[in-house]
Amino acid sequence: MTQVCQYDQGARDRNFAKRLLGQLGVGLVVLGLSAGAMADAVEKLVEADRLITLVDIELLSLQAGDVDGYRRVTENLSLAGEALRLGLAGDKTTHRKLSQRWDVARDGLVKLAQRWQTGPVAAGVAAMHVAGGSASHPVVVLSQDAEALSREMKVIPLQALANSGIHAHFTNQIAQLEQRLAEFDLALVPARLTESIDALSVYLASASGTSSLTALVQKYSPDSRPVLRVGFGPDEAAAWFKAMKTLMTRTMAEDTRGLFLDLEAGRREKDELLYFKKWVQGTWRDEIAAQIQYVAGRIDRRVDAAASLADQVVDVTKGSANERKSQTAHEYYVKTRARLQEGMASLETALRVDAILKRTNAPDRDDQRARLQAAKQALEGLKRGQ
Numbered sequence: 001m002t003q004v005c006q007y008d009q010g011a012r013d014r015n016f017a018k019r020l021l022g023q024l025g026v027g028l029v030v031l032g033l034s035a036g037a038m039a040d041a042v043e044k045l046v047e048a049d050r051l052i053t054l055v056d057i058e059l060l061s062l063q064a065g066d067v068d069g070y071r072r073v074t075e076n077l078s079l080a081g082e083a084l085r086l087g088l089a090g091d092k093t094t095h096r097k098l099s100q101r102w103d104v105a106r107d108g109l110v111k112l113a114q115r116w117q118t119g120p121v122a123a124g125v126a127a128m129h130v131a132g133g134s135a136s137h138p139v140v141v142l143s144q145d146a147e148a149l150s151r152e153m154k155v156i157p158l159q160a161l162a163n164s165g166i167h168a169h170f171t172n173q174i175a176q177l178e179q180r181l182a183e184f185d186l187a188l189v190p191a192r193l194t195e196s197i198d199a200l201s202v203y204l205a206s207a208s209g210t211s212s213l214t215a216l217v218q219k220y221s222p223d224s225r226p227v228l229r230v231g232f233g234p235d236e237a238a239a240w241f242k243a244m245k246t247l248m249t250r251t252m253a254e255d256t257r258g259l260f261l262d263l264e265a266g267r268r269e270k271d272e273l274l275y276f277k278k279w280v281q282g283t284w285r286d287e288i289a290a291q292i293q294y295v296a297g298r299i300d301r302r303v304d305a306a307a308s309l310a311d312q313v314v315d316v317t318k319g320s321a322n323e324r325k326s327q328t329a330h331e332y333y334v335k336t337r338a339r340l341q342e343g344m345a346s347l348e349t350a351l352r353v354d355a356i357l358k359r360t361n362a363p364d365r366d367d368q369r370a371r372l373q374a375a376k377q378a379l380e381g382l383k384r385g386q
Contacts, residue, residue: 044087051080055105091290220284234349241356248288306343307368310375
């Protein structure tokens with residue numbers, strides 16, 4: 001099998017992965033972003049999450065010598081690093097966890113390249129006592145490959161093995177081992193080799209029972225969460241906040257309890273629960289909380305802007321006659337009235353959000369309502385020339 005180190009000649013290129021990934025690490029320069037860029041930061045963290053997850057999956061299926069695949073994974077890791085850099089203004093806990101996952105993925109890519117250079121070395125092969133065998137004996141090589149595949153599978157959580165792409169990859173790898181085994185006289189093959197290959201199939205089959213966990217976890221992923229359209233109104237916003245809060249609290253608690261009960265009854269593996277805790281209770285819960293806080297902040301800023309406009313309208317009524325007359329133009333009246341109406345709608349939305357989230361630190365809504373109502377009355381007075 002072609003080794004990855006053979007695609008570039010000379011010792012100067014044998015540490016390609018370390019040099020390139022070292023450059024990628026420089027890309028994670030910490031840059032501050034303004035509070036107004038919070039939306040972009042949240043989106044960048046979601047993008048980094050998606051790319052790092054893609055890298056994790058691709059690392060599991062890369063074939064030795066697949067240089068194009070290696071470069072593709074490296075490019076995705078680089079893009080994830082850039083997304084992390086631009087997402088620094090987002091939730092700090094989420095950013096820290098994603099950065100740690102990025103480091104793990106980078107180290108995994110480096111180790112993968114190193115493993116391709118040296119080839120898999122199975123422990124305990126010499127103890128098999130294959131008659132007339134040597135390190136290059138076909139049965140020894142098959143044993144090495146079987147043990148290497150076993151180690152690779154065992155470090156992957158069962159729920160990840162249930163992924164269709166990963167499951168298909170390992171199914172194909174086991175089939176190749178079985179085909180190679182069939183070429184030998186089984187009477188001359190150590191029983192432990194046959195048993196080890198059979199055990200691979202049994203272990204992979206056990207992962208099929210974790211497919212339900214995939215659906216359970218998927219509901220919390222960015223692509224499956226409730227969506228709030230840009231021009232949302234009070235009813236839409238209230239429905240979205242209720243759905244997101246329920247997802248993060250009651251639904252998550254019910255799913256966690258169900259997993260614990262399944263684990264106690266032997267229907268789940270411990271690593272499935274750990275997987276749920278890592279993604280759902282960890283990364284994705286933080287993301288949902290950040291989304292809720294960000295949208296609530298947007299609504300607060302809309303109401304605050306409308307209240308500031310209201311103050312300006314009221315101030316105009318206190319000015320000179322010439323100043324008041326200059327503000328009675330029809331265009332000014334129409335535009336200002338529309339903005340005040342939007343402010344009132346945003347205020348109603350904010351009041352419903354305050355109740356849903358049980359906010360104790362919300363702005364003084366009574367004061368904001370009074371300012372908006374005073375501005376509405378003042379605007380009507382200006383129109384009448386008062």
